[in-house]
Amino acid sequence: MTRFIDKDTRVLVQGITGSQGAFHTRLMREYGTRVVAGTVPGRGGQTIEGLPVYDTVVEAKESHGVDASIIFVPAPYALDAALESVEEGIDPVVVITEGMPVRDSVELMARARLSGTTVVGPNTPGLIKAGECKMGIMPAQVFKKGEVGVISRSGTLFYEIAAHITRVGLGQSTCVGLGGDPVVGLDYVNVLRWFEEDPETEAVALIGEIGGDAEERAAAFIGDGGFTKPVAAYVAGRAAVPGKRMGHAGAIIQGSSGTAESKMNALRDAGVDVGELPGQVAESLKELL
């Protein structure tokens, strides 16, 4: 993985004729993303937002060359859409789709691993290289090209913190929404590895939430010296109640595992500056840089 996306990335939109697909295609292009085509089986030959629509990824790729794909396909069809891009060697594949069955995510990730493809999501706001390429549904106005890499499991909280980062006078390099589902393609460690090598990233904002142990594993990775740049973090869900799902399928405290405290402590032990409030992440980064 030498890059996620940048201004040259040729992006395909799968599910481009749906309301979400069409809407965000427009916004992504306004941001400067090089969207080259869309696909919807059965809609080949149509045009939307001035872009050609193909029935299959193979045809879109043959006609335009496609580097990366973003998927707005309804959940029952999302697995096939993603596999289609994986099979065509498209990388990364960003699955915006919400509500994908876990069995399908498990299958997708296994096949993507076999072919070395990076899958972002499902149920992700997507990823953005500030000022160059937006492959996602995040509001453009909160981002400014800069030095902070952002990794988040949630969407709006990610925008919130990105906005704070911009407001304090910093900016973002690449921002990655991991996705709010229990099984997703990327975890913090995958992205931290990438940020460690990325010359444009000088510090990282890590935005976590209750459920699972992805934050604890990120903490272990940082604590073991796997990531050496400054990190500031916020973990949502201190007020959450065990056994109650907080919006995301993955955001649930089971027994004593997956609590915000556990994650915050692990990150602090690894030397990460953990904020009590979302706004503190930007302040910390300002100090760290």
Place this chain on the structure above:
Amino acid sequence: MTRFIDKDTRVLVQGITGSQGAFHTRLMREYGTRVVAGTVPGRGGQTIEGLPVYDTVVEAKESHGVDASIIFVPAPYALDAALESVEEGIDPVVVITEGMPVRDSVELMARARLSGTTVVGPNTPGLIKAGECKMGIMPAQVFKKGEVGVISRSGTLFYEIAAHITRVGLGQSTCVGLGGDPVVGLDYVNVLRWFEEDPETEAVALIGEIGGDAEERAAAFIGDGGFTKPVAAYVAGRAAVPGKRMGHAGAIIQGSSGTAESKMNALRDAGVDVGELPGQVAESLKELL
């Protein structure tokens, strides 16, 4: 693939307690094959032919180290038995079992390809390195260590020709039974590539039969210079009738394809010495060497 098998190969027998499994385990050991253990699910802890029986390949491997496996398991269970060895990194996996469904063979070969495992068979007499290691059901007495590599789709015809080779004063290096099923792990070209590199093989006896186009592909490979040592061949089935299956599931002439003439002509065009009768193969080799 640096070697198939030799005197050091530690062999596991899957399905060792069945009558075929037990009988051939005895014969293989008499030949000198280093059989180290057997497996039969549910029979773990038993002993047969003085060898320990395990429930699973994992356990056999942990206790003995296993390089290669030979399978005598009934057809309905053969796929799982083979996959178990493939998963444990055992190579080659020799499937003696007859009557394996084609769907299972297709799945086995795909998974073996993913992990780079050589599968011999199914429905093969097995393979033998003359004078060192017999992993199969061929009669030992017809083989003598020597310089001719033998590749065959059939069993008894292979023994017949091996016996001729021995009788004319030559011997065999490694002999490979490809198997009589439509979908098998190895084809002539795979084995010719190996024989090309094998210092112990100076010439090859290629024994074909009607059905499919494996012989034609071997001819093309030889004709293109892929194999440079002398080859003598015999193709069975000149007297066969189109549409009638000749014993093997794979041995059938469909329309005008898969005939003995087509195969013999292709081989002759590639410079192979093709005999009219099985006995002529040995005579040809004698002249060629």
Place this chain on the structure above:
Amino acid sequence: MVESVEGHRLKLLEYEAKEYFRRHGIPTPQGRMVTTPREARDYTAELGKPVVIKVQLPVGGRGKAGGVRFADTPEEAAEAADALLGMRIKGLTVEKLYVEEKLSIVNEIYLGVTVDRRNKAYVVLASSEGGMDIEEVAAKTPERIVRHLVDPINGLRSYHANLVAKRLGYGGRKMLQFAAVIESLCELALEMDAELTEINPLAEVGDGFTAADARLNVDNNALFRHRELEERLLESYRGELTEREMEAKSQGLTYVELDGNIGIIGNGAGLTMATLDTVMLQGGRAANFLDLGGGATPERIGEAAKFVLGDERTRALFVNVLGGITRCDHAAEGIVAARRELGVEKPIVVRMMGTNEEEGRKILNEAGVETLGSMEEAAKLAVKLAEAS
């Protein structure tokens, strides 16, 4: 250790789960669901042997709550059923019972299949500590749990199942029988999109194994593949959700009831959680979590606001909107409409930022609703207002 996917599932009752078990060849004791003492008596007579009678409720711990009884005769079964029906357990009334042959159990095993988030794969869990909660076993004696990750490409094969059975100490015929149950349960899990399926205990009886209990929780997101279960969805929340949560569900709202007095509405799960946290840090207590999700319409936002304002515990409402796909002006319209329709005077604090922020603020300010740009300050204000009202 046993980190699994939860939170998003349709929980079937024991008798329903066992029906699926049977279809997949998993041995179960003879049994029948009954709703009257008479049926309990008749079925016990039909069986002609001692039975166990278990309440059928979507909550755990029925044994401790007295929801399981034994009966040797049809008359005893009728009496037991009479005693159990109408019982209240964890706020739920018992309406269904499962009458099942009583087993002579040699040994109790735990067997489950769930999804391992970290490894992105289904996982088979087996333990000799049958009958116990697996989380508890995982915490206390993790070495007693055998885990097998199911390769998503290769699937669970007979030899994998044999190894699991082996590791639990079974050999010979018992190993094969146990392995067959593992294979079937795993097949069921995949075919039914189970987020969790469990046999606890799997009873070792004289001549094999049988599922003494059965749990089957199906991934909600996969119900399009299991249409027959869709209508069961709401019912499955009984007991698990509060009445208000049930009502929210039926309105399609992502709502969690909490025990404070500040109503919280946010857009996006992470932001809403952070809003709760911020309120907590300011000394307040949230009455709920309500996530609008992405791109809510004014109507949707109005419904949400009405739902939260309508909660009598709510003393103040704090709406936190980060405009992205969701438009701030839409949020404002929805809030104003809700307030007008309800005619309530409860204080409302709105924090908004992003898409159409100015328009939104204008609408709210004209309606006399306070808007702030900072989440912390808005939370502080909400806490103050809730205390004051």
Place this chain on the structure above:
Amino acid sequence: MVESVEGHRLKLLEYEAKEYFRRHGIPTPQGRMVTTPREARDYTAELGKPVVIKVQLPVGGRGKAGGVRFADTPEEAAEAADALLGMRIKGLTVEKLYVEEKLSIVNEIYLGVTVDRRNKAYVVLASSEGGMDIEEVAAKTPERIVRHLVDPINGLRSYHANLVAKRLGYGGRKMLQFAAVIESLCELALEMDAELTEINPLAEVGDGFTAADARLNVDNNALFRHRELEERLLESYRGELTEREMEAKSQGLTYVELDGNIGIIGNGAGLTMATLDTVMLQGGRAANFLDLGGGATPERIGEAAKFVLGDERTRALFVNVLGGITRCDHAAEGIVAARRELGVEKPIVVRMMGTNEEEGRKILNEAGVETLGSMEEAAKLAVKLAEAS
């Protein structure tokens, strides 16, 4: 080009195949299997539209043989059925008919799924030349065939099916409909272990596609997964096998009837084929191919010998045994016993080599049967004896 697995399969009749098609969601015209003119009339009346009536036989080319008729009214249907029932086609008597609604066909497509030996994978074949034999299309206009290899790991996905439909020139809704048929057929092929399943033609009608004909050949080796078909096996050979071959099948013998006069028995398919070839090169003609397989018992060999000697066309018997698992003495015992039991005087030539060769020769020589060590010489002798007798 269309090299596929054949030879080893249970061939279902059209009406049976269509039943499987329906279960897998493949659109088929309305139809019913009937065995009397009355049923044909009643069903046509029930349908209330013109019908096509097709003989149900396990042989191809029924159209050319006059086995397909059309009828506009119930009375015409009864007449057509009356004419078709009892007809003889390729040596078989028509006992079953399939009455089906007559279609208004816009276009005819070929669609099939089979196994590609070389690539070790299932392959989808589609062609615009519907109604034609695919082998013929492959030979004459191979560019009109679209091939898609099904990745055994990933399976056939919707987008693969879309591409196939696309390559055949379909777009929009028709592409999706055609792709759905491809997906279902492929699913059927795998689930049923089909060595070949074919829709030829797949009829494009006004509002979609429908299977105007149906072929489903199931891999014999997989019948343990399809118990319901096991009893259909013998019947499926009707028409394909000769009477003697049918009888051999029922005795479990691997036997092919040929048109010569020298009975051939060998052990192993390759050796037996080579034996036929050798006899042919010596100027003789084999009456059959009979492969004993591996490790035959004396009884088995005796039955085989009796079966071949019992063929009145057989003037001499040539047994070729290469002793490996099969023991030469067992072969000898079987041959001697068969000869004794039948009391026939037909000349027998035995070539044996390998395991227990000496013992075998001794038994045969004592019984006055000639044994040789060379296959060529034995063949020469057999040809000579057959000519002389």
